[in-house]
Amino acid sequence: MSSETARVEAFSDGVFAIAITLLILNVQVPPPSAGHLLAALARHWPTYVAFLLIFAFIGIMWVNHNRLFNHIRRCDNMLMFLNLLLLLGITVVPFPTALLAAHYSTPGRTVAAAVFNGTYVFLAISFNVLWFHVVKRGLLGPETQESANSISRRYAVGPFSYLVCFALSWINVPLSLALNIGLAIFYALPPRTIPKGRTMRSATK
Amino acid sequence: MSSETARVEAFSDGVFAIAITLLILNVQVPPPSAGHLLAALARHWPTYVAFLLIFAFIGIMWVNHNRLFNHIRRCDNMLMFLNLLLLLGITVVPFPTALLAAHYSTPGRTVAAAVFNGTYVFLAISFNVLWFHVVKRGLLGPETQESANSISRRYAVGPFSYLVCFALSWINVPLSLALNIGLAIFYALPPRTIPKGRTMRSATK
Amino acid sequence: MSSETARVEAFSDGVFAIAITLLILNVQVPPPSAGHLLAALARHWPTYVAFLLIFAFIGIMWVNHNRLFNHIRRCDNMLMFLNLLLLLGITVVPFPTALLAAHYSTPGRTVAAAVFNGTYVFLAISFNVLWFHVVKRGLLGPETQESANSISRRYAVGPFSYLVCFALSWINVPLSLALNIGLAIFYALPPRTIPKGRTMRSATK
Amino acid sequence: MSSETARVEAFSDGVFAIAITLLILNVQVPPPSAGHLLAALARHWPTYVAFLLIFAFIGIMWVNHNRLFNHIRRCDNMLMFLNLLLLLGITVVPFPTALLAAHYSTPGRTVAAAVFNGTYVFLAISFNVLWFHVVKRGLLGPETQESANSISRRYAVGPFSYLVCFALSWINVPLSLALNIGLAIFYALPPRTIPKGRTMRSATK
Numbered sequence: 001m002s003s004e005t006a007r008v009e010a011f012s013d014g015v016f017a018i019a020i021t022l023l024i025l026n027v028q029v030p031p032p033s034a035g036h037l038l039a040a041l042a043r044h045w046p047t048y049v050a051f052l053l054i055f056a057f058i059g060i061m062w063v064n065h066n067r068l069f070n071h072i073r074r075c076d077n078m079l080m081f082l083n084l085l086l087l088l089g090i091t092v093v094p095f096p097t098a099l100l101a102a103h104y105s106t107p108g109r110t111v112a113a114a115v116f117n118g119t120y121v122f123l124a125i126s127f128n129v130l131w132f133h134v135v136k137r138g139l140l141g142p143e144t145q146e147s148a149n150s151i152s153r154r155y156a157v158g159p160f161s162y163l164v165c166f167a168l169s170w171i172n173v174p175l176s177l178a179l180n181i182g183l184a185i186f187y188a189l190p191p192r193t194i195p196k197g198r199t200m201r202s203a204t205k
Numbered sequence: 206m207s208s209e210t211a212r213v214e215a216f217s218d219g220v221f222a223i224a225i226t227l228l229i230l231n232v233q234v235p236p237p238s239a240g241h242l243l244a245a246l247a248r249h250w251p252t253y254v255a256f257l258l259i260f261a262f263i264g265i266m267w268v269n270h271n272r273l274f275n276h277i278r279r280c281d282n283m284l285m286f287l288n289l290l291l292l293l294g295i296t297v298v299p300f301p302t303a304l305l306a307a308h309y310s311t312p313g314r315t316v317a318a319a320v321f322n323g324t325y326v327f328l329a330i331s332f333n334v335l336w337f338h339v340v341k342r343g344l345l346g347p348e349t350q351e352s353a354n355s356i357s358r359r360y361a362v363g364p365f366s367y368l369v370c371f372a373l374s375w376i377n378v379p380l381s382l383a384l385n386i387g388l389a390i391f392y393a394l395p396p397r398t399i400p401k402g403r404t405m406r407s408a409t410k
Numbered sequence: 411m412s413s414e415t416a417r418v419e420a421f422s423d424g425v426f427a428i429a430i431t432l433l434i435l436n437v438q439v440p441p442p443s444a445g446h447l448l449a450a451l452a453r454h455w456p457t458y459v460a461f462l463l464i465f466a467f468i469g470i471m472w473v474n475h476n477r478l479f480n481h482i483r484r485c486d487n488m489l490m491f492l493n494l495l496l497l498l499g500i501t502v503v504p505f506p507t508a509l510l511a512a513h514y515s516t517p518g519r520t521v522a523a524a525v526f527n528g529t530y531v532f533l534a535i536s537f538n539v540l541w542f543h544v545v546k547r548g549l550l551g552p553e554t555q556e557s558a559n560s561i562s563r564r565y566a567v568g569p570f571s572y573l574v575c576f577a578l579s580w581i582n583v584p585l586s587l588a589l590n591i592g593l594a595i596f597y598a599l600p601p602r603t604i605p606k607g608r609t610m611r612s613a614t615k
Numbered sequence: 616m617s618s619e620t621a622r623v624e625a626f627s628d629g630v631f632a633i634a635i636t637l638l639i640l641n642v643q644v645p646p647p648s649a650g651h652l653l654a655a656l657a658r659h660w661p662t663y664v665a666f667l668l669i670f671a672f673i674g675i676m677w678v679n680h681n682r683l684f685n686h687i688r689r690c691d692n693m694l695m696f697l698n699l700l701l702l703l704g705i706t707v708v709p710f711p712t713a714l715l716a717a718h719y720s721t722p723g724r725t726v727a728a729a730v731f732n733g734t735y736v737f738l739a740i741s742f743n744v745l746w747f748h749v750v751k752r753g754l755l756g757p758e759t760q761e762s763a764n765s766i767s768r769r770y771a772v773g774p775f776s777y778l779v780c781f782a783l784s785w786i787n788v789p790l791s792l793a794l795n796i797g798l799a800i801f802y803a804l805p806p807r808t809i810p811k812g813r814t815m816r817s818a819t820k
Binding site for chain 3 (some may be wrong): 624625628629631632633635636637638639640642644645646647651652653655656667670674677678681684803804805
């Protein structure tokens with residue numbers, strides 16, 4: 001963690017932590033009048049799946065945010081605002097997920113899925129714009145060029161892939177969601193190259 | 206980040222992060238009974254605009270808070286309380302915005318806009334009092350004099366400009382809001398001089 | 411900030427930041443049907459006063475927590491749990507305040523004031539037990555003896571004074587609240603001696 | 616706190632802090648119409664006990680998380696995700712507790728207690744998997760071997776003991792809860808060996 005980016009990272013950690021924790025407020029306890037408790041809990045499965053899904057998605061984006069900032073050594077005004085744009089997407093995530101959970105069995109399913117997948121188009125673009133700015137303005141550490149290239153390649157496919165998800169929502173909702181989940185798994189996987197600076201520092205410590 | 210101000214900054218980051226993230230709790234998912242989902246979402250546009258507006262405003266104030274504390278090297282008792290006064294304004298922000306969103310099409314619009322603009326008068330004064338204290342008591346780093354003067358000049362126009370906003374709310378609500386948004390854009394722009402201490406440290410690192 | 415206490419302080423900052431920010435969720439926006447907006451806002455004054463009061467109280471306790479941990483250099487198991495006890499009091503604070511606001515004009519006022527003042531008896535004892543443990547187990551920095559004595563003296567009067575508040579709630583509620591506010595102002599004031607270690611470090615920096 | 620694990624710890628602190636503070640939102644203020652206030656408060660005792668219980672449980676888990684990361688010097692991709700799995704359990708904790716509080720006097724008590732105890736089976740397994748990964752991949756500091764062995768032994772009994780709790784929920788709910796509380800007390804106690812690295816660093820500081 002560079003001293004210049006320390007507060008950007010601390011503020012981002014706060015936003016990620018709150019976004020990921022607030023989700024549980026939407027998970028309602030079935031009232032005693034709801035009949036047999038096990039059956040009542042089973043009926044709520046879409047809420048629980050939605051909860052686990054957003055937790056996983058926000059978690060994966062936090063890991064990616066962490067990976068990016070491990071490479072960033074300097075901070076400028078634009079980086080702060082591009083990071084805010086990214087955090088806007090993060091705080092919004094619970095809304096399209098709740099929308100999709102509420103409308104999954106109704107005629108509104110297509111629109112809800114489009115809003116859901118559209119949010120990830122926005123997030124993929126935000127990640128890329130932030131990273132492009134960092135690379136172009138030389139805010140990276142000197143030792144991380146190879147690893148940064150690997151990140152650039154991985155991220156470049158994001159906006160297009162999520163646009164495919166978005167288009168698919170109008171054709172086949174379950175397929176669009178399956179692709180979205182597949183992309184999340186792709187971004188959860190570690191990049192091939194490890195940040196050299198980090199490893200070297202650890203080795204000499 | 207100076208070790209003396211570390212906890213003030215960490216606590217402030219927490220408050221900013223929560224204030225900016227809690228907003229999404231006010232954004233309601235339209236129930237399935239609300240008719241065509243796209244139309245139902247479109248009807249809620251004032252809520253979404255209000256959400257984006259407060260997110261942008263709190264984000265800009267966080268960037269300014271970050272800029273100020275980049276210059277501050279020492280902490281005293283008064284700085285902690287002036288910072289709390291500023292954070293009071295930050296935590297309050299969602300309230301006047303919700304008030305304005307709820308009363309924008311009613312006769313209460315003038316009062317709601319006055320409360321909204323008045324909050325920013327309070328915030329502009331808080332920023333100035335904090336900064337005035339920092340400059341007067343020598344809590345700045347030694348290398349940042351020029352950059353500090355630039356901040357002083359930028360901030361000095363704040364309270365008066367927001368007072369004009371406040372007065373305008375009684376005459377023309379949309380105009381007062383347009384000026385308020387214009388001022389937010391002004392404070393989002395980077396100051397001309399970069400904090401020298403920061404740059405030097407980065408250069409020698 | 412010592413590296414041993416860093417996480418205790420970061421966690422505490424998080425709890426303080428959330429406790430102080432969640433308060434705004436209780437401040438309701440008057441609906442457009444509530445008549446003239448200015449009159450509707452004026453009717454809600456006890457809510458606004460309660461909000462400002464808890465904000466000030468939690469803010470003052472954060473400043474005191476910060477002052478204590480400025481002196482603490484080492485961390486042990488008991489310190490973590492005594493700090494959790496203190497944070498329990500902090501997270502609870504919104505409840506007795508809401509209770510008092512809701513019952514101030516009803517026969518339940520005495521009980522509500524007793525619960526309110528009783529919470530501060532608990533908090534005053536928590537602060538003292540934590541500080542007593544720190545002094546007794548030598549978790550302080552070596553240079554802070556004089557300043558630590560000053561804190562010990564200031565804190566020693568807390569539990570007894572708040573017990574007087576608690577007793578007064580059964581006799582005269584407004585008087586008990588006035589004394590409580592007076593004590594908050596007392597603990598907001600800076601201690602006479604400045605932590606030497608801090609000042610010396612700043613001077614040599 | 617190692618620089619590699621700094622953000623993992625900061626993010627975790629945020630999640631723990633929010634989880635432990637959000638609980639108070641569930642504690643309702645009795646309305647003035649509820650009759651004598653003291654009686655109304657007394658009737659709500661299960662809510663207050665549930666609040667104190669989760670606060671203590673989350674607090675103890677935070678202390679254990681802190682103890683673990685005091686030993687961890689390096690971070691890898693898997694550690695970030697195992698930590699997220701652990702945090703998933705932490706954010707979930709308020710749900711089974713509210714479920715148990717709502718169904719304790721109904722026929723759903725057995726199922727609620729099973730869900731409650733099952734959550735701790737999940738948490739115990741998460742703690743063990745994270746720690747097993749840390750030990751196996753050599754992410755520990757070099758001086759902490761003995762202390763790490765002590766932690767490994769303490770944690771190894773967790774999953775089995777909580778499985779006994781889970782099984783007991785189908786036979787005797789109060790007994791299963793008593794054992795669960797007993798286990799929490801066991802994990803609150805400090806481990807016998809102090810992390811050597813920490814102590815040595817403090818001594819030489």
